[in-house]
Amino acid sequence: MDEQHLRFTVKLADWRRMIQGALKHDEESKAVANFNMHLMPENSSLMPEMAYCQRDHDWEFAWNDKGHTVMWKVHDPKSMEVRDFIDPSLKKKWEEKWATAVRTVNPTPTEDGRPSRYILSMFPYPSGNLHIGHVRVYSLGDTLARFWRHRGFKVIHPIGWDAFGLPAENAAIERGVDPRTWTEENVAQMRKELQDLGFAFDWNREFSTCDPAYYRWTQFIFLKLFEAGLAYQGHAEVNWDPVDETVLADEQVDDDGCSWRSGAKVQRRLLKQWFLRATAFSDSLYSGLQDDSLQGWRDIKAMQEHWIGKPNALHFHMVVVKADRVEVGNVTAWSLIPQHLANPAVLCLKPGHFLIQRHGNPREAVQDLWAVNPLTGDRVPIVVLKDGEHGIQYPAKTDSRLLHPQLLSEEEEVLSNYLTTVLRWTSTGESREMSIDDVIRTLKAKGSGGYWSSPHLRDWLISRQRYWGTPIPIVHCPDCGAVPVPPSQLPVALPDQGTIRGKPLPLSQFQDWVNVSCPKCNRASRRETDTMDTFMDSSWYYLRFLDPSNSHQAFNIDAVRPHLPVYLYIGGKEHGVLHLYYARFIQHFLESLGMVPCREPFRHLCVIGQVMAETFRVETSGKYLPASQVNRTETGATEKETGLPVEVGWEKMSKSRRNGVSPSALLEDVGRDTLRLLVMDDAAPRSERKFSLHSGIPSALPGLERWQKRLWQTVTDLVAVRSSESEASPSRIPDEEFRRHEREMRESRNFHVGVVTYEMESTLKVSVVIRRLVTFTKRLRGRPSEVMQRSEEFEKALGTLLVLASPLVPHLSCELWEMMSSLPPRHTSSHFSWDRTVLEQRWPTVDGDYKVGLTIKVNESNRGTLEYAAKDLEDLSADDALEAALTLPGVQKSTAGKTITKTRYRFFPGFKAVLHISASS
Ligand SMILES: [Zn+2]
Missing domain, CATH: 3.90.740.10 (Valyl/Leucyl/Isoleucyl-tRNA synthetase, editing domain)
Incomplete structure (x- = not known):
């Protein structure tokens, strides 16, 4: 018998990687697949611990986990690099070692005159657990906040909780607990998850919108609107959910006229409701969209225009x-x-x-x-x-x-x-x-x-007949009518919740709370029992983040002035219409009172695309199946149990579609840095991210792990070479060749610094940054050991690579930086601060004499490029650029006999400049 046995012990996570890596290997080399290996776990329901590889015509690995069978064909198993990733236990150790440093890198910015960058990710609704969409938003926000911190900016990067609302109340009722308790438990859980993921938020700015210290000021803003005649009571026919006993927004009623939540047939009811006269600001809100400072709004601008009319x-x-x-x-x-x-x-x-x-x-x-x-x-x-x-x-x-x-x-x-x-x-x-x-x-x-x-825009109906919201601070007096609660008596705090007994408790049932005397005439009166729409709570939270512990004011204008408008606002597209509209309305209103320094609250907007995953639906019933219950062949897919045909599609990840991936399970499996890379890889932030799984693991995983392995290997090689005795040995490669290596590394370093900075600052395409860093790493691999020993350029390039990688993979970068900084001697001591962590390094810039291009476009067609030293291009004004452009024959030809009507000059330091010329005859 020509039989061979391989025995090895591996962990489940490693097995997944091995098999995935092998499949990849096979795809790349279809020519010869001569071996079949059989992996037969002793007990397929347990983690496979032992493998027997049997040699006959082919080698084949079959691995059974949750019903999956994976085939693995390779040319020669011995030659295969099965461990193309850093030992997971080592990585885990590093991530724990650096967790605190990475998480707390953001010291509270002091008023030290540095320019500010307010990076704001939409705060979450505390629903219980983070989902993968959250992780995508917060990974991007954290990466960009780190980038700006390296650039020397005072970065504001807060987080809090959008904590009021119907879902929390309903969930609490279902569980027979107080909504506050339920919300607080969820906040604690999600805070822990965010911290486990290593996001460096300004935790000293954290608050929940259900804190009386916060909603006191939501009530204050309502009173300001009331004072200005912009909050009023009117009758409106509303969508009434008879089960949840509340008003529903139009979007919460499905096509059959039923409540999205309770499923009850929605009734139309005429109720006296509180409105905010947002229509009074529609001219301002409409024209504000043309504000030049708004960037990245694109389709959101159109959606806003459509909504406002x-x-x-x-x-x-x-x-x-x-x-x-x-x-x-x-x-x-x-x-x-x-x-x-x-x-x-x-x-x-x-x-x-x-x-x-x-x-x-x-x-x-x-x-x-x-x-x-x-x-x-x-x-x-x-x-x-x-x-x-x-x-x-x-x-x-x-x-x-x-x-x-x-x-x-x-x-x-x-x-x-x-x-x-x-x-x-x-x-x-x-x-x-x-x-x-x-x-x-x-x-x-x-x-x-x-x-x-516009004729169609309605005022904002903010009344909700529910307990779990900000109480509207009004007292109804039989003589004086609707009387505002004096600001000194704020907050009008919610009464403590009693037992719920599975039923909603509107505020009207709290008699002790409802019966008060009129603030004006002291006559027996009743409090307003409606609470506010939660969009009101989230309409001004970004202002409070800038002055979170102010107990005398909602916020001080001097505290918010240096940081407004918000430099970058990141969030899901589902908030592209209403939330932005309401937040802009409140900001425009506050600006009209002189309480904020600008009309538009958000400068750059990054609307994150959804995370999609494959779904499997039984064709006849429409029932969703998890991937593990589906058999897939070249001709189609069927349900394992019944053999019924299954329709395969791509939909937003969700529990109900059974295509979700739990961030905490992924974190356990791949670690913090890799999880960050996984959610940011492959697609630009604004695009949908198709999260494809191969045998239960993300397809992008092996590539991302391979890159980190190479990065680690490069530093490890450098350390080994530098520590070896051969360091003192005389040069063995010709000077010319040595200089070529130096030139290549210098070129690569400058190019990658320019392009990575450009992508991080101007396009936010972190997925492209990942690809660039992979290439940069490849450029450094395989250099002769003598180059590693002696070349200042090599050390400079590798140090630069670690700083560029630090916003993306902060834990790994910290560890590798520490390894490098322990090395003698230091060629580039003036370039980096080796006595500090990588998190504290200044962002690299290109060398002053590095050549970058000025591209000239006439009526959007390329007409030539001029080359400049980076430092000279920095000094070039738009007028200089035009003067230089007009010396180019291509530009002369395309503008001959025409008048230049407009020019626009854009400069991206260290990367490129573009001069747009509009010319017409
Ligand atoms: Zn009165």
Whole structure:
């Protein structure tokens, strides 16, 4: 028998790597696969500890873990490098050794005059555990915060908890615990996970939005809005979930009209609700999107514009009266032709309009209700018409339209005739036109609105009839009406939660809490029992992070001024519309009060793409299956148990789709640095990340581990060579060759410093940075030992590589840096601070004489490149660049006979400069 046995003991994690590495190996060399190895674990339900490799025609590894079978074909198992990764136990030891240093690298920035970089990742909702999407967002934020710290900036990198809200309350009810307890437990769990991952947050800035010390100021901002006439009570027809007993946003109602959460059929109810008059800022919010400081907003800008709508309608309020002139309410109306507002008008309402609903039979409403024209005091008849009825057209998403019958066009003859008949209208023939400015001035003076907004934009309905939120600080007095709680009495704290007994407890059930005396007249009154939409809590948290322990103010303007607008805001696309809109609204409002120094809160926006994974659905039932229950062949996939055909797709990772990967399990398996690389690798942050798994492990893993191994090997080789006796031996390679090595390494170092800095600063494409560092490492590998011994360039390049890698793999970089810094002698002592950790090194810059290019584009076509020494390009002004560009024949030719209308000069230090010339004839 030609039989051979290999015996070795490995851990499960190592096995996964080996098999993955081998598959990769096979793919790369399809030509010969002569061996089949059989790996037969003694007990397939346990970790395979022993392997027998049997030699016949082929070698084949079969490994059984959770039902997977993996085949492994190789040419020659002995020659294969099975351990192309750093010993996991060694790595784990390093990560523990450096954990504190890595996690706490960010000292609280003091006011030392350094420029600031506020790197903000959207704070999480404390749902219990981090998911992979969180890890993607926070890994990017942490990497970029480290990058800016190396650059010498004062980096603000805070974290906190978006802790109020319905999901927490419902989860607490289900478990029979207090929402506060549930939330605090989750916060503790997730804080630990974030710390385990090694993210260097400013923990001294941490808070939860459910802390009274925070929501006290949310209430304060509400009172400021109230004072400014921007918080008001109105009636609105709302989506009412009869099971959860709360109002739902439109997005929370599915296509069948059921609640996304409880599944109950949603009812329409007319309720008195609190609104914030966000529409009053829509002109400012719309035009603010054109602010030059906004970068990376791209499609988000379009989404915001779409949501806000073109502010082309003047909004104003109309008092509604009955026949006896008794006021019954207030409506907001709008006009595209406000200069005609003083003319006789008719207010057309859809049957669903809250006013009509409140007053019973819609047809009767026409006879006994009038709106009052705020300009003239005239009574305006109200007509109820469905969309299209008698020729009326309402703009999309509106339920009212103010018409001036004598101004209707010929196309609207049907409508004109109808109004004339039903209202016995007789045209006076004269048209009263006012200047728009006069109209606005008069409306504002009367407190009747007078601001531009799109017809469809609604005010922000913030009332929630639930316990777990910020209480609205209002007292309802029978005499004084809605009275604000004096700021000195804030916070209006939530009452302690009693037993819940599986039912929601709205604030109205806490009688001791509800019954208070009126702050104005002392009469027995009742507190407002609605709490605020959680979007209100998250609308200003980034300001509080800058002054988190201020007990006298929400924040001090001097504390926030140096750090605003937020330099970089990172988060999921699902917050691209509402959260950004509300946060911008509050910032615009605070700016109007002089409380913040700028109108736009966020400069760069990085909207992170979703993490996707393969899903498996049984075709007949639509049931999701975990990968382990699926058999895949070239022709398709089937369910293992039943043999039913399975549809394979890519969807967002989630528990319900059974395609999730738990970050904590991955962390245990691959360690901190590799996990960071895994979530940032492969796709640009804004793109979807397809997280493909091969036999249960991420496909990208072997490559990323191989890179770290090479990095480690390079440092280890250097240490070995330098420590060996041969150091003193005379040179064995020709000088010329030695110099060639030096030149190549110098070139590579400069190139990689330039490109990595550019990607980190300008494109945020950390995935590209990873690829660049892999290449840079390859460029340093395999240099002759004499070069490693003697070359200053080699040491400089390797030190630089470790600093460049430090934001991505901080633990590994720390360890390797320590190994290097123990070496004698130090060729590049002036280049690095060898007595400090890699975390404290200055970011490398390119050599002053390194050549970089200035590219000239005329009408977006390349017309030539000029080469400059990096230090000279640094001094080049936009005018200098244009002057130099015009000496190039290509530029001369393409601008001949044309006028240069615009130039735009962009300079990326150490990497490139681009001059854009627009020329037209
Ligand atoms: Zn009162």
